[in-house]
């Protein structure tokens with residue numbers, strides 16, 4: 703399956719996790735990994751599964767590298783009805799009122815432009831006891847399995 707991991711980060715945690723997920727999946731799949739700041743939402747490819755990995759910054763906001771992508775969505779309003787994505791969030795429950803609001807907002811933006819979400823949004827908590835990859839690797843395997851059923855293993 704062709705998979706693109708797109709990360710939104712402020713201080714690099716989401717980038718490191720995205721690269722670890724790429725390393726985990728690329729034995730069996732064609733996997734690219736890109737910063738959301740380099741991605742044009744209007745150029746997303748219906749033949750790829752998109753795995754979004756995004757943190758939260760400020761007061762429940764998108765991290766800096768995801769902001770141009772969100773602004774481009776608001777401005778260009780691309781039709782994402784052929785796009786499939788899943789999303790993994792990084793956050794910290796110390797920010798209890800805005801815990802993982804960045805990935806929540808990114809998922810809402812994708813859905814508002816017609817994209818289809820695969821699986822549930824999973825949130826890592828930096829104040830919890832789990833390592834991010836211990837949640838993210840099983841999440842990615844589960845999502846890819848669901849996507850193969852829905853998009854076909856040939857995608």
Ligand SMILES: Cc1cc2nc3c(=O)[nH]c(=O)nc-3n(C[C@H](O)[C@H](O)[C@H](O)COP(=O)(O)O)c2cc1C
Pocket residue numbers: 710711712713714715716717757758759760761762763765792793794795797800801802803828
């Ligand atoms: C200044 C600052 C603000 C943050 N705000 C939030 C927040 O509102 N909600 C949340 O869930 N996490 C928040 N976090 C936690 C980050 O999302 C978490 O540390 C994450 O691992 C950062 O990933 P990144 O390096 O990819 O940006 C904040 C962290 C910092 C340092």
